[in-house]
Amino acid sequence: MRLVRYTYPFRTLSNAQNEGTRSPWSGLESEIDRLFDTAMTDVGGSSPATRHFPIDLYEDKDSTYVRAELPGVSREDINVEMVDGYLTISASRKTTAVEGGDGERGFSFSRSVAINEAVQSDKVSAAYENGVLTVTLPKQEEVKAKKISVTVK
Amino acid sequence: MSLLSTFAPSLSRQAARPDRPADLGNTVKPRYEIKDTSDAFGITVYLPGVNKDGVDLTTEEGQVRILGRRAWRQPEGWTSLYRESADAAFELVLNHDNAIDVDKVAAELRDGVLRVSLPKHEAIKPRKIAVS
Numbered sequence: 354m355r356l357v358r359y360t361y362p363f364r365t366l367s368n369a370q371n372e373g374t375r376s377p378w379s380g381l382e383s384e385i386d387r388l389f390d391t392a393m394t395d396v397g398g399s400s401p402a403t404r405h406f407p408i409d410l411y412e413d414k415d416s417t418y419v420r421a422e423l424p425g426v427s428r429e430d431i432n433v434e435m436v437d438g439y440l441t442i443s444a445s446r447k448t449t450a451v452e453g454g455d456g457e458r459g460f461s462f463s464r465s466v467a468i469n470e471a472v473q474s475d476k477v478s479a480a481y482e483n484g485v486l487t488v489t490l491p492k493q494e495e496v497k498a499k500k501i502s503v504t505v506k
Numbered sequence: 507m508s509l510l511s512t513f514a515p516s517l518s519r520q521a522a523r524p525d526r527p528a529d530l531g532n533t534v535k536p537r538y539e540i541k542d543t544s545d546a547f548g549i550t551v552y553l554p555g556v557n558k559d560g561v562d563l564t565t566e567e568g569q570v571r572i573l574g575r576r577a578w579r580q581p582e583g584w585t586s587l588y589r590e591s592a593d594a595a596f597e598l599v600l601n602h603d604n605a606i607d608v609d610k611v612a613a614e615l616r617d618g619v620l621r622v623s624l625p626k627h628e629a630i631k632p633r634k635i636a637v638s
Contacts, residue, residue, distance in 0.1 A: 407590035413583045422554035422591055424618030483577060484554040484618015 406462055417470055417490040424484030433479050433488055440488065441465045533597035544632065547624040553596050554618040561615055563622065565608045572598040572620065
């Protein structure tokens, strides 16, 4: 699977922009935003917001951590797999009956990350809290203390 | 246009709000959905990494303001290798035409999803008028 960088759907990193809803240009601005969004959607084939989710990678002495933002996904629907140095996080759900418009919509996300470090595959653990999944990948012992003494002839 | 404003912030000519928390810094607009039923508006806002204490929901004249601060901070000793998410708080401001019964607004946060129900005012609900 190709990795495509996630971008926040409505990224506005300026304070003023968030206040801008009352500006005389607000109508034009939102129209242009909508136009861009539609154009970008066409390029991607599907809306990036519904297919992707942002991933962060961290590490400390003992482990590598992968944090994925998956708001509103129940624990049973999340699937974490570690195969051949690739960590795959996927989540899927079928649409439940939409009676009166209050059913839950289906979705299917999947992302893979290459983990370069040697990982103790049997000790991989995952926790889900506040809509963020944290996968802990403990590094292998020999990787942790990697000190090779080379004798110079 | 938000792209343009990012390059040239002076284009947005709005003064900073006096009641805005000073430590808020830059914010990200979260992904959200609005549903309109006959007696309420339902807003679903995706706020990953935000817990109950981090959410601020304020309603004022013609405006609903949702603020979500992330509960998680990068622990000491963790180095980030690759980042896609932002540490910035989420902020969403929605304008409405005062057709909402502000006293009956209800909100629920579960697994990083905030669901807000904004009941419509009695006065604007569709009414059937009998013809005599």
